[in-house]
Amino acid sequence: MAMIVKNNMAAKKALNQLDKNDKAMAKSLKKVASGMKINSAADDASGFSISEKMRVQIQGLEQDVDNTQTGSSMLKVAEGGLQSSADILKTLKEKVINAANDTNTDADRITIQKELDQAIDQLDENANVSYNGKVMLDGSHNNEVLSPGTKTVLANENFSQDVNSLTKMVDLKDSSGRSLGIFKDSKIEISYVTKGETHVSVVDPVGSTRLLKLMSTSPDVVMNFSADTVIGKDRVGNDVYTANGQKALFFSAKDPGVDGQIAGLTFNVINRDGTTNRTANSILNDFREAIRAENPSPDNALVFQVGTQSNQAVKIGFSDMRAVALGLKTSDGTTLDVTTQKKANAAISVVDLALQKVLDQQTTVGSMQSRLEYTASNLTTAGENTQSSESVIRDANMAKEMTEYTKNNVITQAAQSMLAQANQNSSQVLQLLQ
Template sequence: MAMVVKNNMPAKNTLNQLDKNDKALAKSLKKAASGMKINGAGDDASGYAISERMETQLRSLEQDNANAQNGSSLLKTAEGAIASTVDILKTLKEKVINAANDTNTDADRATIQKELDQAIDQIDDNASVTFNGQLLVDGSKNNEVLHPGTKTSLTNEQLAEDTGRTTDITALKDRGGQSLQILDSDTITVSYVKGGETYVFSQKVDGMMFGEIFDMQDAHGHQLQDDIKMFADTSGDKSIVGTDQYNQKVKTIDGKNAITYQAVEAGIDGQIAGLTICVTDSQGNPKRSANAALDAFTETVRAQNPSPDSALVLQVGTKANQSIKAGLTDMRAVALGLRSSDGKTLQIGTQAQANAAINVIDNALQKVLNQQTDIGSLDSRLEYTSSNLVTASENTQASASVIRDANMAQEMTTYTKNNVLVQAAQSMLAQANQSSSSVLSLLQ
């Protein structure tokens, strides 16, 4: 090799190698210190981009899980308030049954009325429950109800399918085709509650047809048809019992024909809170078999006021619109038919009023239990959603780990190798620099 002093190429080459080893050592040190084999786009451009997307997905899934858990807490708060209302209604059922018993005087019923009024006030307090400052079951978080609102539909599926307006009351049969054995000498009594007021209509059967029930009027001249009508869908399909809050037709559960009574007015103010039909013989004794079929009217469409869509939206996905909608209906006493809009509560001051109130409580309980079922099913769904999100988060984290996490044993081995190479290059650089000094021997 030529002896030169201007350009020491061995030293230059050794320096370049030292720089490479030093950079490799720095990278190894960073990987070992951070625990990640990709610390920037320069380490692995595509791997870095993929892992960053996975990190975003992971954080989103963790927030989704938090959303689901918070949503579950909200629903449990609402469910707790409704459970309290259910307990109150159980007590009220006992009270009105007690009031319907003539071992009590009207003075006793007035005392029971005070208990009933206080309990109804508590139902309104329950409906004022809040979560994070938001009222939940006062109707402000309900799904959309189209104008003009819904009408109460009360459906009887115990009468024969061919029962209609022109059917003679004495010819009425049950679902099994058995005669109700109603006579012309019997008396039919219809009572219902609307706006906290109890209306009672009585008339001797005496050749009446079923549809003529709506021509009855009470002692004050109030006609039954002012508040209730027999529902008939324009298509003639007697399995249709009314329309829901979205103006969709509602049918009987079994799809068979049934008799449906519907409120004349839409909305809460027009709702029929409870309907009772009773047949008594000429001596005033109830005809139990006939009454069992005639009094089997259950609420198939609930009365609701028109309202915008204010249902809660629980975001539980990483993309837009991946959510669960939770509509909470009105659980106030006025919406349950226990109180009128002007504050008049259900009355049980007489035996007739207390008897009519029994079905009112039953209908109110049905509304509350329906809402409790909806909330319970939503809460159960959120639990499954949360479990699914945790699993998705684990799998996403595992995938990100494969791409980005460093194998510490491997990185420490690489670090040790690069450290040795740096030290060796430093030593060889010193040797290369010393080689130029041998030229001086020629200049002596």
């Protein structure tokens, strides 16, 4: 080996290797100190990019879980208001049944009316329940309802399928083909409530009266027998079908919106001897509200963001739960009247329909709460799995990295020794110059 002094190549090479060893040891030290094998894009550009996207995903999923929890809290507040309204309506049912009993005097019914008025006012209070400044049950957060609004449709699907608009009352049959037992000398009382007024009409005797002639003189109600399974239009203009897929007798309000709704409908078939025809009444009074009357409304339904991408959300609309919308009060403040036996009797079906509206909304809220619980569970699982994937890419294997650090540390120390040795070798030239 040549002995030179201008360029110490051995020291140069040792220094270069020492620099490499220092950098390797610094990287190992950083991984051990941070617990991550990827600390910057320089460590692994593609892995860094993928793991950063996963971190964004994880943070979004954590916020989604928070959203579902706050959404559930809001729905619990709404459910509380609905439950209170349902409890009030259960009490009102007792009161109107009591008022329909002729053991009460007119003075007694006036007293019951006062109780009724106060309870109806409380329904409006319940509808104004709010969460974070948002009033939920007053109709301000309803789904879209196209103009001019929807009409009340009360449907009865318990009649034989050969019954039609020309069928006489005495020929009416139930769905199993049995006669309702209405005779020509029977009497039928029909009462319904709309626009705050109780209307009562009497057909006496029934004679040859046809089914659709019963309400032909009513200015507010349209009675018809569905020619097919369609009985009306919903809030967005889609056809509404009968529940059992067969024809049905239905009553429809002539005017759309809450002010024109049919709040209650009652039939009473009375035999010639004055007794009540319970068989006919049980069939004729089995109406359900197939379409609810609602005023036109924009789409103000509440949106719960439960995904990490745009429009990954669930919506829930709250129908109007105020007394007017439930048919218990008119827009001018007149409440349901129970001051006479006939009016109290008609009020029973009004309360039943109001309770049905509240329970339907309560079912909607409950099903959304259940969905949010499943959503939160799914989001939590997704977050855990994404975290696990991100950990595989980015987290350091501490045993491996510590081993690597120890190795680099030893090699660095060795390079330092060799650098010193290389420098010492160059100094041997001085011996030749003595």
